[in-house]
Amino acid sequence: MQFRHPSDKDDVLRTKKDAFKIPEGVIYLDGNSLGVLPKNVPARLAEVVEQEWGMSLIKSWNEHSWFDLPLRVGNRIGRLIGAPEGSVVACDSTSVNVFKVLAAALSLRADRKVILSDNGNFPTDLYVASGLAELLDKGHELRVVAPEEVEAAITEDVAVVMLTQVDYRTGRLHDMAALTEKAHQAGALAIWDLAHSAGAIPVDLKGAKADFAIGCGYKYLNGGPGAPAFLYVAEVHQDNVTSPVTGWMGHEAPFAFDLDYRAVHGVNRMTVGTPAILSLSSLYAALDVFEDVDMADIRKKSISLSELFIKKVEEKCPQLTLASPRDPETRGSQVSFRFEEGYAAMQALIARGVIGDFRAPDVMRFGFTPLYLSHQDVVDAVAILADILETGSWDRPEYKSRAKVT
Amino acid sequence: MQFRHPSDKDDVLRTKKDAFKIPEGVIYLDGNSLGVLPKNVPARLAEVVEQEWGMSLIKSWNEHSWFDLPLRVGNRIGRLIGAPEGSVVACDSTSVNVFKVLAAALSLRADRKVILSDNGNFPTDLYVASGLAELLDKGHELRVVAPEEVEAAITEDVAVVMLTQVDYRTGRLHDMAALTEKAHQAGALAIWDLAHSAGAIPVDLKGAKADFAIGCGYKYLNGGPGAPAFLYVAEVHQDNVTSPVTGWMGHEAPFAFDLDYRAVHGVNRMTVGTPAILSLSSLYAALDVFEDVDMADIRKKSISLSELFIKKVEEKCPQLTLASPRDPETRGSQVSFRFEEGYAAMQALIARGVIGDFRAPDVMRFGFTPLYLSHQDVVDAVAILADILETGSWDRPEYKSRAKVT
Numbered sequence: 001m002q003f004r005h006p007s008d009k010d011d012v013l014r015t016k017k018d019a020f021k022i023p024e025g026v027i028y029l030d031g032n033s034l035g036v037l038p039k040n041v042p043a044r045l046a047e048v049v050e051q052e053w054g055m056s057l058i059k060s061w062n063e064h065s066w067f068d069l070p071l072r073v074g075n076r077i078g079r080l081i082g083a084p085e086g087s088v089v090a091c092d093s094t095s096v097n098v099f100k101v102l103a104a105a106l107s108l109r110a111d112r113k114v115i116l117s118d119n120g121n122f123p124t125d126l127y128v129a130s131g132l133a134e135l136l137d138k139g140h141e142l143r144v145v146a147p148e149e150v151e152a153a154i155t156e157d158v159a160v161v162m163l164t165q166v167d168y169r170t171g172r173l174h175d176m177a178a179l180t181e182k183a184h185q186a187g188a189l190a191i192w193d194l195a196h197s198a199g200a201i202p203v204d205l206k207g208a209k210a211d212f213a214i215g216c217g218y219k220y221l222n223g224g225p226g227a228p229a230f231l232y233v234a235e236v237h238q239d240n241v242t243s244p245v246t247g248w249m250g251h252e253a254p255f256a257f258d259l260d261y262r263a264v265h266g267v268n269r270m271t272v273g274t275p276a277i278l279s280l281s282s283l284y285a286a287l288d289v290f291e292d293v294d295m296a297d298i299r300k301k302s303i304s305l306s307e308l309f310i311k312k313v314e315e316k317c318p319q320l321t322l323a324s325p326r327d328p329e330t331r332g333s334q335v336s337f338r339f340e341e342g343y344a345a346m347q348a349l350i351a352r353g354v355i356g357d358f359r360a361p362d363v364m365r366f367g368f369t370p371l372y373l374s375h376q377d378v379v380d381a382v383a384i385l386a387d388i389l390e391t392g393s394w395d396r397p398e399y400k401s402r403a404k405v406t
Numbered sequence: 407m408q409f410r411h412p413s414d415k416d417d418v419l420r421t422k423k424d425a426f427k428i429p430e431g432v433i434y435l436d437g438n439s440l441g442v443l444p445k446n447v448p449a450r451l452a453e454v455v456e457q458e459w460g461m462s463l464i465k466s467w468n469e470h471s472w473f474d475l476p477l478r479v480g481n482r483i484g485r486l487i488g489a490p491e492g493s494v495v496a497c498d499s500t501s502v503n504v505f506k507v508l509a510a511a512l513s514l515r516a517d518r519k520v521i522l523s524d525n526g527n528f529p530t531d532l533y534v535a536s537g538l539a540e541l542l543d544k545g546h547e548l549r550v551v552a553p554e555e556v557e558a559a560i561t562e563d564v565a566v567v568m569l570t571q572v573d574y575r576t577g578r579l580h581d582m583a584a585l586t587e588k589a590h591q592a593g594a595l596a597i598w599d600l601a602h603s604a605g606a607i608p609v610d611l612k613g614a615k616a617d618f619a620i621g622c623g624y625k626y627l628n629g630g631p632g633a634p635a636f637l638y639v640a641e642v643h644q645d646n647v648t649s650p651v652t653g654w655m656g657h658e659a660p661f662a663f664d665l666d667y668r669a670v671h672g673v674n675r676m677t678v679g680t681p682a683i684l685s686l687s688s689l690y691a692a693l694d695v696f697e698d699v700d701m702a703d704i705r706k707k708s709i710s711l712s713e714l715f716i717k718k719v720e721e722k723c724p725q726l727t728l729a730s731p732r733d734p735e736t737r738g739s740q741v742s743f744r745f746e747e748g749y750a751a752m753q754a755l756i757a758r759g760v761i762g763d764f765r766a767p768d769v770m771r772f773g774f775t776p777l778y779l780s781h782q783d784v785v786d787a788v789a790i791l792a793d794i795l796e797t798g799s800w801d802r803p804e805y806k807s808r809a810k811v812t
Contacts, residue, residue, distance in 0.1 A: 093679020131652030246537030273499020
């Protein structure tokens with residue numbers, strides 16, 4: 001085997017790329033938005049559809065353990081984020097899970113009214129928090145500060161500190177352990193959104209003493225578009241909270257069809273409705289690739305890829321300004337650059353097979369997924385980007401038109 | 407073509423069975439719990455996975471209109487339940503949707519504190535209502551009466567009447583138009599759970615002036631296990647309510663990433679997180695079979711099948727007692743019988759290929775899905791049931807053991 005870039009030769013993850021279907025001619029730098037298709041997923045999904053649903057029908061809930069699937073998927077994810085067996089469940093969307101854990105956390109701090117977050121949080125988390133505050137109508141305040149001001153803002157009136165560990169625009173990485181400790185010292189609880197962390201960087205929820213966490217199944221976990229999200233509840237809280245949405249799947253005995261709700265023991269009480277078996281099965285299969293992977297190796301390669309990307313872009317694309325932290329220790333697995341014509345430049349880049357994305361007003365965002373990217377991919381991507389910028393080929397009406405939704 | 411049962415000859419829906427994969431030797435009387443696999447679903451799902459996700463990746467949100475999928479699925483369902491274009495959206499689970507519409511309805515009747523339901527409602531609806539009342543902590547009362555007492559219980563202190571149209575155990579059918587009118591006369595709003603109605607009986611939400619409705623995608627709509635649920639908001643309310651769970655998909659401009667929530671115009675404001683594209687695509691494809699179907703024909707055949715079933719069971723199985731209304735006009739598309747050893751009898755029946763289900767304490771439940779059942783199926787199913795009861799072959803340890811979850 002020949003390696004065009006020397007760093008690819010020593011890459012312990014290099015064979016992992018074979019587990020994914022990467023379209024010919026594409027360098028995919030958007031795994032932080034939608035992970036690529038793992039090759040084992042289509043066959044597994046076909047089996048679930050044609051054999052389990054098609055042949056075993058309703059019996060599959062028992063015969064194929066569909067009932068346990070939210071917890072089985074949760075346990076696989078748990079291993080990647082430092083969560084003990086039985087503390088993570090896969091269900092609903094990330095937004096719905098934010099609602100559930102935030103309501104649960106506030107119920108544990110009923111005497112306090114402040115939800116602290118930062119303006120680098122993904123907006124849906126803030127929307128859900130302000131909507132919940134309005135619904136509760138008890139004077140809760142969503143206090144939003146700049147990311148660097150969070151630590152100082154953890155005062156004794158804060159009920160819950162709710163943060164996304166990796167900023168979706170800049171990749172800036174919060175220190176989970178330190179901020180959680182600060183929160184606890186102030187008598188507050190900590191909720192961590194791991195949307196851009198799970199599968200991308202090592203996370204130690206238990207070690208950091210995080211109270212709650214939530215995250216996406218369709219980014220670095222490659223579960224497929226709109227894959228179910230996940231939800232973590234620290235063991236110490238599991239039997240002290242209930243979901244604000246008390247659906248039958250969280251009931252102690254759903255098939256007793258009692259008229260009164262009694263929450264089941266453990267994290268399963270945070271589940272609500274009938275689990276989405278097709279989407280969950282895709283996510284379960286997608287997690288196969290992580291089984292023999294050490295998150296430390298993923299982190300090491302992620303830093304190597306993103307450092308190379310920054311170095312090359314700064315060498316070859318002087319029009320762009322780094323929008324991510326320069327120190328890789330304070331950055332997740334993505335790198336963003338600011339460019340006034342970033343939208344058009346990104347469209348031009350995509351047209352040439354280098355897929356990243358754009359976040360208003362001027363951020364060109366590039367995700368680095370160590371499982372299916374090589375150092376040579378990074379070098380090739382920057383060469384195309386440099387060519388687009390040098391030739392000004394982004395300056396075409398079809399690239400500048402913003403008809404697209406994303 | 408030969409018809410063993412004369413009624414099958416005149417069945418205008420008889421060719422529809424070919425659109426479904428029914429396992430050899432199975433008579434499936436559980437489409438009210440999990441619909442069978444439509445034959446077109448596996449290929450469509452494979453296309454979404456391998457081509458849309460696999461090849462177009464993130465671009466599919468625009469190129470394959472993934473963003474519109476909740477509304478496109480909703481419009482297909484809307485046609486079956488008398489809902490105008492743009493008033494139904496497919497998203498989340500039924501339980502989560504109950505939470506959303508109930509909170510929305512209560513916000514429109516802030517001066518009233520009573521949620522009226524009946525003890526024939528599916529328990530998750532009651533769990534969600536009592537959980538929401540507890541969360542709101544404003545003295546809301548969930549008042550649960552017997553189904554036949556609902557009408558008289560609609561008094562002027564009732565904020566919302568929340569009912570499942572077809573009782574999940576007995577098939578008893580509420581008069582949606584009459585009860586909605588009564589609710590409105592009393593100044594209350596009406597929420598209808600169509601879990602056992604959509605695709606099974608003609609529903610006219612607009613004609614009945616229903617305020618909100620929700621329902622399942624995986625029962626008579628055959629969308630697959632845990633398929634996304636649907637949610638209806640009457641046009642008059644659409645811009646006067648917001649979801650209690652204010653996620654980014656309900657935002658006016660999700661990709662502006664504003665820090666403040668502004669609900670989008672229309673029913674889409676009730677969506678929350680990133681749509682589950684795989685599950686939604688399965689549901690969308692499953693609805694193909696309804697495109698040229700008149701719900702009146704479905705209803706006619708449903709009554710014909712269930713009347714035949716009752717007649718034959720009462721002739722041949724004197725051990726069983728009808729638990730469903732005898733008048734087909736007050737019954738949905740399912741029939742239940744009580745039998746003390748119903749659990750074991752159902753297991754014995756399933757072992758012989760006749761799949762129904764059991765609901766505690768003693769209800770044997772049989773669903774009739776006119777799209778894939780024939781009159782001959784009904785006759786054959788009763789013959790097997792009669793044999794099991796006559797020979798007492800249900801009386802075996804393996805049938806009596808209740809280790810199974812369902």
